[in-house]
Amino acid sequence: MASDATATRITPADLLARKGGEPIVCLTAYTYPIARLLDPHVDLLLVGDSVAMVLHGHQNTLGATMDMMVAHGQAVMRGAVHACVVVDMPAGSYEDSVQNAVASAERIMRETGCDAVKLEGGVEMAPQIAAIVAAGIPVMGHIGLLPQSVEKEGGYKIKGRTDANIAALHADARAVEAAGAFSVVIEGTVEPVAADISAMLSIPTIGIGASPKCDGQILVIDDAIGLTVDRVPKFVREYAHLRDAVATAAENYARDVRNRSFPAPEHLFSPQDKA
Numbered sequence: 001m002a003s004d005a006t007a008t009r010i011t012p013a014d015l016l017a018r019k020g021g022e023p024i025v026c027l028t029a030y031t032y033p034i035a036r037l038l039d040p041h042v043d044l045l046l047v048g049d050s051v052a053m054v055l056h057g058h059q060n061t062l063g064a065t066m067d068m069m070v071a072h073g074q075a076v077m078r079g080a081v082h083a084c085v086v087v088d089m090p091a092g093s094y095e096d097s098v099q100n101a102v103a104s105a106e107r108i109m110r111e112t113g114c115d116a117v118k119l120e121g122g123v124e125m126a127p128q129i130a131a132i133v134a135a136g137i138p139v140m141g142h143i144g145l146l147p148q149s150v151e152k153e154g155g156y157k158i159k160g161r162t163d164a165n166i167a168a169l170h171a172d173a174r175a176v177e178a179a180g181a182f183s184v185v186i187e188g189t190v191e192p193v194a195a196d197i198s199a200m201l202s203i204p205t206i207g208i209g210a211s212p213k214c215d216g217q218i219l220v221i222d223d224a225i226g227l228t229v230d231r232v233p234k235f236v237r238e239y240a241h242l243r244d245a246v247a248t249a250a251e252n253y254a255r256d257v258r259n260r261s262f263p264a265p266e267h268l269f270s271p272q273d274k275a
């Protein structure tokens with residue numbers, strides 16, 4: 001387990017206080033080793049429902065379940081001592097009623113020990129956000145392109161292209177803020193619109209496919225390290241190319257096993273070895 005007696009975990013309140021200040025660095029994380037590696041470098045780790053696609057091979061984030069989010073939330077919490085850890089509420093766990101939303105958020109907090117939950121939606125989900133906040137649980141909002149709405153919308157549609165949609169985005173942003181969210185993700189939104197929303201709000205905005213003028217940025221970790229095996233989205237910058245490294249390692253390992261050069265003498269235990 002990760003331990004650093006001197007580490008102080010960043011809180012949602014700390015991040016709220018950074019509105020308009022130093023950009024907030026966020027990445028997704030789903031596992032213990034990745035959480036340990038990222039933790040010293042980021043302000044926030046999101047256990048995103050993208051885990052359903054990235055690690056479990058589902059077509060979209062609708063494959064995420066409460067059990068999945070709790071298990072990955074626990075793993076990330078074991079590895080992170082410094083970053084604020086936020087766990088996504090999966091589709092179906094909060095939309096139908098305020099009661100269900102609070103019960104689901106409470107389960108995630110109780111079973112993972114994370115710092116906050118995130119849910120998708122603006123005006124329509126404001127009652128859920130307000131109720132979860134009233135229950136003492138910090139909430140991160142998510143507006144713009146909402147991956148959990150992919151089937152309803154018939155695909156992933158970039159937001160902010162029409163006046164009507166811009167007005168709806170502004171209403172969503174204001175509703176999330178008024179409901180008490182400590183920050184809000186803006187995803188897949190035309191640049192000047194995302195920048196305007198960021199300037200309009202008093203809570204930090206975290207962009208993904210949005211604007212450098214947001215108060216922070218987030219990427220899916222597998223996209224950022226070049227491990228994504230399918231299509232890499234336009235808004236991603238790859239900071240490493242682990243696809244190639246993994247394929248090369250597997251190719252070299254297979255060669256060494258087949259030609260019996262692995263294991264070598266230094267990997268073997270002799271009867272004289274202690275322990």
Ligand code: KIV
Pocket residue numbers: 028046047048049050051061088185187208218219220
């Ligand atoms: O699930 C996720 O990874 C997310 C980010 C894309 C913001 O919600």
